[in-house]
Amino acid sequence: MSNRSLASAGRLVPLLRAGLIAGIVVAAVAYPVAAATGLGAKFTAHALEHKTKILATALPAETSYLYAPDGRTVLTMFYEEYRQYTKLSDMSPNIQQAIVAAEDNRFYQHRGVDPKGVARAFVANARSSGVSQGASTLTMQYVRMALRDSATTPKEVQEATQQTSVRKVREMRMALDLEKELSKEQILERYLNSAYFGHRAYGIYAASEIFFSKTPKDLTPVEAATLAGLVKSPSEYDPASSDQKDATARRNYVLDNMTRLGYLSPDATAAAKGQPIRLKLSYPSNDCASVPEKWNSWGFVCDYVKNWWSAQPAFGENRLERLDKLRRGGYRIVLSLDPKVQEAAEKNVGTKENTGSPFANGIVVSEPGTGRVKAMAVNRTYSLDLSENGPSSNPEAGPKIKANYPNTVAPLLGGGTLPGYQAGSTFKMFPMLAALDAGMPLSTEFNAPYRYKSDVFDGWAPSNASGAMTGRQTMWSAFGKSVNTYWVWLEEQIGADKGVHLAEQLGLRWRTDVDKDQASPAKAKKWGAFTLGVSDATPLEMANAYAAIAADGRYCEAIPVQGIYNRDGTPAMYRTASGIEREVAKPRCRQVVNADAARAATDAARCPTGDTPARGSCGGWSTADSVRGTVGRPVAGKTGTTDSTRSAWFVGYTPELAAASFISDPDNPFNAVGDGQSQIPIKAVSQTLRDALKGQPTRQFTPPSDAMVGG
Missing domain, CATH: 1.10.3810.10 (Biosynthetic peptidoglycan transglycosylase-like)
Known part of the structure; x- marks a missing residue:
């Protein structure tokens, strides 16, 4: 044979080899077992058919949307892959035709695998001694994308994307099977969405x-x-x-x-x-930092939604899995905020302490009977940019540490990892409730001294804030004047652990090592200082705990949403411990104390606000006697300050709303607010309740029974 003939024959060998290989591959996908030993595949036809059926029903990851309470205004989105599933009927024919023209000219002629395309690609690649042309149809490409999207481990991701003959044959076989499960239009729709x-x-x-x-x-x-x-x-x-x-x-x-x-x-x-x-x-937009500037304060609510979501078992086994579901599940989440209440909260916090102050002044408003959060506001700007923040007020932090003002994304109002702030005498509500629930009446008297030495609490001897508090007190007067020695004595009568346990039932959580230790079963009985509010709490917890009292002792878990909907529009559900399916966004409530005890506590809690209780006497003066006049309707609540007024609180409620406000330095708890600032939370709560309820009918508290009043 001549050299020329040999050269021509040599050029034919790669083409013959390519054609042979193409024929083998096309034939291989038609067999029940899509694995040839020479390709090293280890999968079975049964396994592929099962996987194909899963892909036929699976949908790609989709963006979740956070809506304002109107259910229409988008505040922000959560996603890893920005995507919104769109039906083919909602796509222009132009894009349907263009994607076929770009990726698979014979899409409507083949059955998932294009034999002509396979042969052509093998020949072209053999000629170029590399990969110059692909043979993937739209269906095969969709299989690859769907396998990647449904992968849950790094190994599955690698298997879905690695450049191997095994993967290609698997895609071919699954593409053939998928076209038996889905129409061309369904495949095109899923491709364009993936x-x-x-x-x-x-x-x-x-x-x-x-x-x-x-x-x-x-x-x-x-x-x-x-x-x-x-x-x-x-x-x-x-x-x-x-x-x-x-x-x-x-x-x-x-x-x-x-x-x-x-x-x-x-x-x-x-x-x-x-x-x-x-x-x-x-x-x-993506995530809470993208909330529009005109709703900047809603960024703190958005952040709370994420933290709340990450604690819901309905969305996964752990925090990471739940947040992954948020970013990929295509949910429609509607906030529970009331725009009128939120506006009132923002106005009455923002005018009390400016954003440039090291002292954070915040407020949370909760709805009794549902636990839904109606407002969250703080004198800070929700922003990731901390470059212009003020210097730290903590001398131990050093000059390079920036404090969280005016910008921050810290969960200052609750719902995150921050422990909160010492809540002072607002905690006196818990031993009072425990005593009332145990059957002690409001008229329970004690001759409260200025200083009281407690043998039960190992000789601890607290004192009152003023000598004017000395003398015989009932629950009404002792709560209105905040008589420390009365409540320490009452703790002795019922057991300090009863108040601690009740606070836990009303949603309080102990986050510092000291609080966890003191609240433990071994030590709670000796935690006499509990009633003075030495523990940390958040405004979210306190608003929700007091809301339960306004709801006649029915506690509802705090919830920042009014609705959560799946991508198909159905409500997101979860299964209770008893096996009942419930909507995730529905209130979750339980009776913590009997209704009569809660009503009695409310009657006493009218004394601090300058309101008149239904059954007893407040004893002449109170710690926040301006509240009733400001709110202009029946109102109950409690003030709270800590040693040296390092923080100041007021928690107030009407039958419709409960609000908790604080002022403190979150970066340095030793930076005292001072007595002059203690009125700020009182004004923030009373003015917010006034503005939020303006124009609504006045509702009355239900009086307690004779048994709760006593003799």
Whole structure:
């Protein structure tokens, strides 16, 4: 044979080998077992069929939306892959045609695998001694994307994306099976919702919005061809780059293919190719830092929603799994805030202490009977930018440490990891409730001295804030004047652990090592100082605990939402310990103390506010006697200050709302607020309740029974 003939034969060998291999691969996918020993595959037909059925029903990760209480205004989104699932009927025919023209000209002719495309790719790759042409159909590409999206381990991700013959054969077999489960239209819809287009745009809805600020239904042929061209290589063909040469060439390639397939006329294609790529870029918000500036304070509520969500077993086994569900589950979350109450809270906090103060002044408003949070506000700006923050007020922190004002994302109001602030005499509510629930009446008397030495509490000897508190006191007068020695004596009668346990039942949690130790069963009986509020608490906890008293002793877990809906519009559900399915966003309530005891506690709690109790006497004066006049309707509550007035509190409630406000330095608890600032929480609560309830009918508290009043 001549040298020329030998050379020609040599060139035919790779082509023959490629054709043979192509034939083997196409044949292999038709067999029950899609694994040939030479390819090293270890999967079975049964396993692939099972996986295919899962993919037929699985949907890609989708963005979750946080809405204002109106259920329409989007405050922000949560996502790892920005995507909103869109039905094919809501997509322009232009994008449907363009993606077929760009990625799979024979999509409507093959059954998941295109034998001609496989053979052509093998021949082209053999000629180039590399990978110059692919053979993946739209169906095969969707299988790969769906396997990647459904992967739960690094190994599964690797298996879904690694460049091996095993993976390719698996995709072919699953593509053939998938086309038996889904129609071409269903596959195209899922493909367009799964594909990545660059710029964090996953799916055609996100791509249309990010690149052109419009919906997929409104895409023109030029825009559709531009987006379809991105799927092959989002970075290489990025039209947002300074040089659109490659993006334009790729777009024109797609337009030409659309013409060859009969989707566009030659004249329309020529006109389209003559147009420049005109983008209208937009950048979707993500997470709480993206809440619009006009609702900046709602960022703190958003942050609480995330923390609350991460504690809900309905969304996963642990915090990471639950947050992953938030960012991928496509939920619609509607806040429980009341805009009128929120506006009142923001106004009455913001005017009391400015954002540039080291002292944080915050307020939380809760709804009795539901636990729904109606307002959260603090004199801070919700922002990740801490560069211009003030110097730390803690001398031990050093000059380089910036304090959290005016900007912060710290959960200063509760719902996060911060322990809170010492709540002072607001804690006197818990031993009083425990005593009333145990059957002791409001008229229980004690001749309270200025200083009281407690043998029960190992000789501890607390004193009152003023000598004017000395003398015979009942629960009404002792609560109104905040007589320390009376409440220490009462703790002795019922056991300090009873008040601690009741506080826990009303939602308080011990976060510092000291509090956990003192609240332990071994030590709670000796925790006499508990009634003086030496423990840390958050405004969220205190508002919700007092809301339970306003609701006749029915405690409801704090909840920041009024609705959570799955991507299909159905309410998100969870299963209770007793096996009952309930909506995640529904109130979760239980009776903690009997209703009569709660009503009696409310009657005594009217004394601190300057209100008149239904049955007893407040003894002439109170610690916050301006509240009743400000609110203008029946109101109960309690003041609280700590040693040297390092923090000051007021918790107040009406039958409709309960509010807790504090002022303290969260960066340095030893930086005393001072007596002059102790009126700030009182005014914040009373004025917020006044403004929030303006125009509503006045409701009365239910008086306690004769048994609770006593003789």
